[in-house]
Every structure is written in structure tokens, then in C-alpha cells.
Amino acid sequence: MHRQTIRDVARAAGVSISTASNALNGTGRTNAETVERVKRVAEEIGFRPNALARGLLTKRSHAIGMLTNDTYGRLTLPMAAGVSEVLVDHGLSVFLCATNNDPRLARLHLETLLDRQVDGIIFTATRLDLKPPPELAKLSIPVVYAFAEGPENSISFFPDDAQGARLAVEHLQALGHSRIAHITGPEDYLAVRVRAKAYRDCVGPGAVVLYGDWSEEWGHEAIEQILSRGGDWPDAVFCGNDEIARGVIDALRDKNLTVPGDIAVVGFDNWEVISRQTRPPLTTIDMELKEIGHSAGLTILSLTRGETVPAGITRLPCRLVVRQSSGGQTD
Amino acid sequence: MHRQTIRDVARAAGVSISTASNALNGTGRTNAETVERVKRVAEEIGFRPNALARGLLTKRSHAIGMLTNDTYGRLTLPMAAGVSEVLVDHGLSVFLCATNNDPRLARLHLETLLDRQVDGIIFTATRLDLKPPPELAKLSIPVVYAFAEGPENSISFFPDDAQGARLAVEHLQALGHSRIAHITGPEDYLAVRVRAKAYRDCVGPGAVVLYGDWSEEWGHEAIEQILSRGGDWPDAVFCGNDEIARGVIDALRDKNLTVPGDIAVVGFDNWEVISRQTRPPLTTIDMELKEIGHSAGLTILSLTRGETVPAGITRLPCRLVVRQSSGGQTD
DNA sequence: TATTTCTGCTAAAAGGTTTTATCTGCAGTT
DNA sequence: AACTGCAGATAAAACCTTTTAGCAGAAATA
Incomplete structure (x- = not known):
């Protein structure tokens, strides 16, 4: 069975090919009644224009x-x-x-x-x-x-990486956190640098940025570094992606620190397989x-x-x- | 600047359109030297055939x-x-x-x-x-x-879900495990039923299948159920996907049971973001x-x-x- | 020499559509 | 009566390619 062409439509409607085309596309000068008839016929015989032919022209x-x-x-x-x-x-x-x-x-x-x-x-x-x-x-x-x-x-x-980072930091600040650390990915990523800068601008002096890779493991290691270091511990961590955040949360649990009680955590990506399944579920930034x-x-x-x-x-x-x-x- | 057509090739090579086409496609009867020339010219002027016109015909x-x-x-x-x-x-x-x-x-x-x-x-x-x-x-x-x-x-x-399940179970058996449980997803998935059957066929009597959903949380809960139940604990768990396996591993760690020392775990999917980042990294089945x-x-x-x-x-x-x-x- | 076979090439058709220019009638103007 | 204008329709060209059928000339055969 052959695919129906505009030629078939024209024949069935008793008009020329040009008229059929004009009627279907609303171009040229055409009688309203003719248009109606052609359209009906086209529908009936199941005409669909060949995209290749159309595109060629x-x-x-x-x-x-x-x-x-x-x-x-x-x-x-x-x-x-x-x-x-x-x-x-x-x-x-x-x-x-x-x-x-x-x-x-x-x-x-x-x-x-x-x-x-x-x-x-x-x-x-x-x-x-x-x-x-x-x-x-x-x-x-x-x-x-x-x-x-x-x-x-x-x-x-x-x-808007900068706005996303601000969103995260300001959210933490609004919840009363003042010592916010930033644990993120490799510094040679542009996005990493942009977010880190926005973070720094938001928290002002006392900003702490740790660059690493995108893995959970790095999240663990970064927490190890932060906690073993002297001085005040941070009361919140803003992470460069959800995997790092998950590593951070796991590490804190191992240290018997509660999230968000002792330290609040925010991720980045809203990669649901991670962010929803983390315990507790992850507050994070969705890049839309x-x-x-x-x-x-x-x-x-x-x-x-x-x-x-x-x-x-x-x-x-x-x-x-x-x-x-x-x-x-x-x- | 116009896109070059076969017409341009023909003109530049001093042949007809048909010859150009034949030369380029190796059809018809053509002199080897002509073919060479046409191809060279086509290359030179950067001719590429219009896929729409070709497809139309x-x-x-x-x-x-x-x-x-x-x-x-x-x-x-x-x-x-x-x-x-x-x-x-x-x-x-x-x-x-x-x-x-x-x-x-x-x-x-x-x-x-x-x-x-x-x-x-x-x-x-x-x-x-x-x-x-x-x-x-x-x-x-x-x-x-x-x-x-x-x-x-x-x-x-x-x-081949059945073969995949067998692969997992036989791997565990080869490592000396004899009490293998199966924690998997919703029973209304066909794949779940197929895998569960293959699992049962492999382990014989003593098979334990727990149906749930695809989440980490269900992994936790299933371990809770298994351990709180009387009788011998399993020495290995075959999970329906990697998320469940991750939940299982986390739950076991919470219970101070080591993986794979106390209980070995195998997942399904090889979804790398999970399987590689789990601690310890997950043995799993890749569906290729x-x-x-x-x-x-x-x-x-x-x-x-x-x-x-x-x-x-x-x-x-x-x-x-x-x-x-x-x-x-x-x- | 006259006929056939073969080689290399080409004109033209075909594919399905859109668009341009043209062609009929017919109503309205001078 | 001759003209203009217009509505509605259409034939034909165009898009770019592949393929069929055929043509001219040379080589091979009779």
C-alpha cells in the first residue's frame, strides 16, 4: 500500500496539485469552501506531507x-x-x-x-x-x-553558579550559621572557581575553601582535615556537589556529629539518586x-x-x- | 555562499551530472580516470550530497x-x-x-x-x-x-536477568557462602520475578526473598527485619539493585557488622555513581x-x-x- | 564491408512538495 | 463596447539527487 501524496489528495478533491497545496497551507488565493473540502479529503485518506520533499524545497x-x-x-x-x-x-x-x-x-x-x-x-x-x-x-x-x-x-x-552558591550560603546564614566552610571539586573547573568566589563574597573573612575531586571519598577526607585542625569547627558546610556532600555527611556520622544539629550541610546538583537517599535527605541546589x-x-x-x-x-x-x-x- | 551541488561538481569536472553521480557512487560504467578526476574535484570544492534529495529519491x-x-x-x-x-x-x-x-x-x-x-x-x-x-x-x-x-x-x-542473578549467586557460593538472602524491588516488576526465580533455583531450600521498593531505605529496613528475626543470620545478601545494596551495607555498618567479613553483599545494575562510591565498593551485575x-x-x-x-x-x-x-x- | 558488441558518457525522468507566473471568467468602470 | 480588476484556479518550474534508457564511436566479429 502506497503512502498517500498530495497528488492523491488533489485527485480525490478534484483540484490541481497547486490548489491542494495552497488549501492545506493557507497560502495563495483560495475559496473557503475549496479549502474545507481539500482539508477534509486529506484527513480522510490520511495524507501526511513528505518531510524530505518539503525540506528539499x-x-x-x-x-x-x-x-x-x-x-x-x-x-x-x-x-x-x-x-x-x-x-x-x-x-x-x-x-x-x-x-x-x-x-x-x-x-x-x-x-x-x-x-x-x-x-x-x-x-x-x-x-x-x-x-x-x-x-x-x-x-x-x-x-x-x-x-x-x-x-x-x-x-x-x-x-548561574554564583547565584546558586549565594542561595546556599544565604540559606545557611538565615538559619543562624556563621562559620560556613566550602568543600568543593577541582580548582581547574570554571564552575568551581565561580562558586567559590561567590561563597567568599558572601561569608566575608573567615572563608575556608577546600578543593579536591568530585568524590564521596574527598568529602570524608575533607571533614577529617577540618576537624583535626585546631580552632573553631565550622557549624555548616556548603559542598560543591551532592557526592561530596554525601561523603561529608557519612564522615560526620562516623564522628558522632549530627546533621544538621551539630553541622548543617548543603550540596549542589540535586542529583536525586543521591540527594534524596542521603540520611538525612540533602538540602541542595538544583541547576534547572x-x-x-x-x-x-x-x-x-x-x-x-x-x-x-x-x-x-x-x-x-x-x-x-x-x-x-x-x-x-x-x- | 551557496552550498556546492553535484551540478557544480559536474561543471568543474567537465562531465555531465549523471557521470558525476556514477563516478561518486561507483555505479554505471565509468572510466577509471574520470572517476578519479570527479572524486578529486568533489573533494576540492567540498561537495557533500544533500541527504534530503537523496532520501527523497x-x-x-x-x-x-x-x-x-x-x-x-x-x-x-x-x-x-x-x-x-x-x-x-x-x-x-x-x-x-x-x-x-x-x-x-x-x-x-x-x-x-x-x-x-x-x-x-x-x-x-x-x-x-x-x-x-x-x-x-x-x-x-x-x-x-x-x-x-x-x-x-x-x-x-x-x-538476561536469570543469568545475571545466577552469576551473582554462584559468585557468592564459590566464595563459600551458603546462607544467601535476596533483597529486591517490587514483585510486580517482571525482572524482579525472573531474578528471584533464578536465585531460588540456585540456592535451593532455605531461599529467602524480601520484596520492597528500589530505595536505600528499603535496604536498611530489610536488614533490620532479617537480623531481628530468629535463626541463623545469612552470610551473604544478593540485592535487586545498587541502591538497595548501598542501604544494606550502611545498615550493616550501623550494626557493627563488617562487609564482606561478616556478610558479603552483591548488587545489581553497576550504576557507577553508587557502586564505586559505596564503602567498600560494590560487587555488582552489569546489564551491559x-x-x-x-x-x-x-x-x-x-x-x-x-x-x-x-x-x-x-x-x-x-x-x-x-x-x-x-x-x-x-x- | 557490413554487422554486432562493448565502452564511456549523457539527456531526461522521477521522487513529492512549494511557489511563481499565467490563465480564465466575471463583475465593475469608463 | 472596450477596458480594468479581481477571484479562483492551474501549469510548470524549482529543489538535488539517482537511475533508466539511449547515443556515439571504437573494437571485434562475420
Whole structure:
């Protein structure tokens, strides 16, 4: 059984192909009654336009490519979901291309995407400071960077790390904590530096930042360091991610210190498999990755329509998720 | 600047369009020298064929759709990576469509995919026993089910849950454990039942299965139940997933029981964020989701080429990952 | 020499759609 | 009566590629 074409619609409705096309798309001059009839016939015989043929002619494939840096990490995916979610109702589909951080693979995917005449490309990375493939800058189709910084005059969306860090610290301060330490990841991450600076600005003198890696183990070790050191113990810890926070909480329990009673803890990421299952459940900062995806998707949509969008970096607000580890919520 | 078409290649090489096409594709009768020249010219001017035009004519879009049941859970993504990985070298791209378990959305995505003339569809789910959209069965293009069971006479790929469970139990038995308990998820999951049965078959009389949910908390609670009960304590626990295993290990530590000294623990999933960070690191079963993606990808590739693939369910082997919680590895 | 076979190449059709330019009638103006 | 204007429709071109059928010339055969 053959797929129905516009030719079939035209024949069944007793009009020419042009009229059928005009009627269906609301273009040209057409009699209202004819339009009605053509639409009805099209519906009846189950006509759906061939996207390839349409794209060939209009130069708009109604598809975009999403180029991601890693093998679908936990950061990329919520963003991809956000992108897809906001585009599907506009008839846009998303090619997902994982580059595994391999330039050869990135180029291969990029070429394929261009061959397919995608209307735009969204690039996402797992680290803010990994550079996107330079070929992207030269494309003639719109490119949007999500969780990644593009070149001069490009459009990028980030989580607002500084605001997120402030959210965490101010939450702890509002609960009466004044000796807040910051245990975080490797200093060569841009996000780590941004958050640490915001933390320092908030707490003022007496700020303590410990850089390490992203693991639970480092959380343990950092607590060991802090407690074995002389002077006042902190009464709260703001951690660079949820894994570190979990390590911190476990270490404190081993030392017979209660959370949040003796020391309050706040994480970063709201990676639910960790943050919900920690005992007590973790107060943390959600980067709203899906929102970033939404913004990137809507932006690329505007761009493909020829609207102009101001270049620059947009930082989207993080959200504080209060659970029990900070003492901000009793439950 | 215009994109170069085959017309430009033909002109630059001083041949007709047909010859250019034949030379580039190795079809028809062509002089070796001409072929060489055309290819060189094409390379020089950076010609890349328009996938839309080609697809329109050949009826093969070289794209497939991946329809997934959830918002990119931790199961879907490794599979998607596997699919993409194996297809990219054959010039196939993947549309990723998240249906959020919403039938309306599933139908919408499906229609769009068909409009785009995709060569095939891979359906994946997060639970083996959620039914895929029935429309899929009636399509005239190939459909493959990954981590999901299709209708009669379809092609499905699963992890071999029974073999995975046996792997875990036999590993513990080989280490000398004879009183092995099984703490797992909700009984209405098919995978839970399959694994529990395999476990029972392995340990024989004295089997103990505790059904609960997938959380760490349930791991704690289950240990509470087991230890407070009379009779011999188990000397090993096989858990239904890594989260439960983590809860179990934490609970045992609270009780001053050592792992693996007093009780050995094995998990299921090899979800690295948990299994590596548990103290001690978790021996667990990896479902090789990427492999499932590979198989699904290769199968759809064969099918789109017109080769026939026998219908039925293929169960792909799981892999035992030995870390310290089982005592099988000292390190 | 006349016919066939083969080689290398090409014109033209096809694929399904959108869009431009044109073509009929018919009503309204001079 | 001759013209303009307009509504409604349509033929044909265009998008870019692959493929079919055929053409000219040279080599091989009779």
C-alpha cells in the first residue's frame, strides 16, 4: 500500500496539485469552501506531507542537531529532554549526537547533520570550560551553546553558579550559621572557581575553601582535615556537589556529629539518586538543567525563524531545594 | 555562499551530472580516470550530497527513530549511546524522542518520524513490562524492541536477568557462602520475578526473598527485619539493585557488622555513581546496556538493508563486576 | 564491408512538495 | 463596447539527487 501524496489528495478533491497545496497551507488565493473540502479529503485518506520533499524545497528540514560532548552524562540528558519537550509541538525533531569528546567523531556528526540540512545546532558539554569544536563558529545556520561557552558573539546558556552558591550560603546564614566552610571539586573547573568566589563574597573573612575531586571519598577526607585542625569547627558546610556532600555527611556520622544539629550541610546538583537517599535527605541546589534546555530550544526556534536574538551569555537561576540536612525543614 | 551541488561538481569536472553521480557512487560504467578526476574535484570544492534529495529519491533517509518511554532515565541513555555508536559509521543518524510515557506524545513523535521517512524504529522502555504503543506493530518499516517486549513475531533484546542473578549467586557460593538472602524491588516488576526465580533455583531450600521498593531505605529496613528475626543470620545478601545494596551495607555498618567479613553483599545494575562510591565498593551485575544498544542498532541496520532477521527475544548476558563488597577481590 | 558488441558518457525522468507566473471568467468602470 | 480588476484556479518550474534508457564511436566479429 502506497503512502498517500498530495497528488492523491488533489485527485480525490478534484483540484490541481497547486490548489491542494495552497488549501492545506493557507497560502495563495483560495475559496473557503475549496479549502474545507481539500482539508477534509486529506484527513480522510490520511495524507501526511513528505518531510524530505518539503525540506528539499523550503530549505528547512525542521530538524535540529544536538551535539553533546560526552556519552550522555547526567548533565546532558535533562537538557536534551528540555530541548525536545519544547520543540516537539512545533514539529521540530532532534538528532542526538554523542561525540565522546572525540574531535573526529564530532566532525563526522557535524558533517552528517549539515548534509541533512538541519535548521540549527545546540552544543552542550559536561564541563563549562571544555572548548566546543571550532568548526561550529563558522556555520551559516544558528548555533546555541548550552552549558558551554561559545566563541565571541555567540549565544550561550549557563546555570548561574554564583547565584546558586549565594542561595546556599544565604540559606545557611538565615538559619543562624556563621562559620560556613566550602568543600568543593577541582580548582581547574570554571564552575568551581565561580562558586567559590561567590561563597567568599558572601561569608566575608573567615572563608575556608577546600578543593579536591568530585568524590564521596574527598568529602570524608575533607571533614577529617577540618576537624583535626585546631580552632573553631565550622557549624555548616556548603559542598560543591551532592557526592561530596554525601561523603561529608557519612564522615560526620562516623564522628558522632549530627546533621544538621551539630553541622548543617548543603550540596549542589540535586542529583536525586543521591540527594534524596542521603540520611538525612540533602538540602541542595538544583541547576534547572531542563530549563536550560527549554531556553536553548526556544532560542534556536526563534533563530530558525529568522528572528534576531541578542548574543551573549545568559545565566539562568538555580533553585534551592530544602530538605533536612540543612535544618531548614523539619519533617 | 551557496552550498556546492553535484551540478557544480559536474561543471568543474567537465562531465555531465549523471557521470558525476556514477563516478561518486561507483555505479554505471565509468572510466577509471574520470572517476578519479570527479572524486578529486568533489573533494576540492567540498561537495557533500544533500541527504534530503537523496532520501527523497532512494526512499531511504538513513535516519532512524529511537522512541523512549521515559525522560531519559539511566537505562535508556547507555542504550541510546550504544545504538548511535554502532550506526554513525554507517551514516545513520538517530532521532531521540522521549515520550514521557504519554500516549499522545508517543503518537505525535511516531507520526513525525514517519513523515521523515525514517528507515526504522527502536523502542526502549524503562520497565520490561510496560507495553509499547500498539501502533508500532502495524508499521511497514522495521521495528526493534530494546529492553522492552514487542508483540508476537517481533524482535526484542533484553538483559538476561536469570543469568545475571545466577552469576551473582554462584559468585557468592564459590566464595563459600551458603546462607544467601535476596533483597529486591517490587514483585510486580517482571525482572524482579525472573531474578528471584533464578536465585531460588540456585540456592535451593532455605531461599529467602524480601520484596520492597528500589530505595536505600528499603535496604536498611530489610536488614533490620532479617537480623531481628530468629535463626541463623545469612552470610551473604544478593540485592535487586545498587541502591538497595548501598542501604544494606550502611545498615550493616550501623550494626557493627563488617562487609564482606561478616556478610558479603552483591548488587545489581553497576550504576557507577553508587557502586564505586559505596564503602567498600560494590560487587555488582552489569546489564551491559550499551551492548543491548549495539545489538539493537546492528539489527535495525540489517533489517533496513533488507536482510531477514529471525524474530524472537534475545537475552544478552550480564557481566559480573567484582569489587570489594563480596570479598572476591582484595584491594 | 557490413554487422554486432562493448565502452564511456549523457539527456531526461522521477521522487513529492512549494511557489511563481499565467490563465480564465466575471463583475465593475469608463 | 472596450477596458480594468479581481477571484479562483492551474501549469510548470524549482529543489538535488539517482537511475533508466539511449547515443556515439571504437573494437571485434562475420
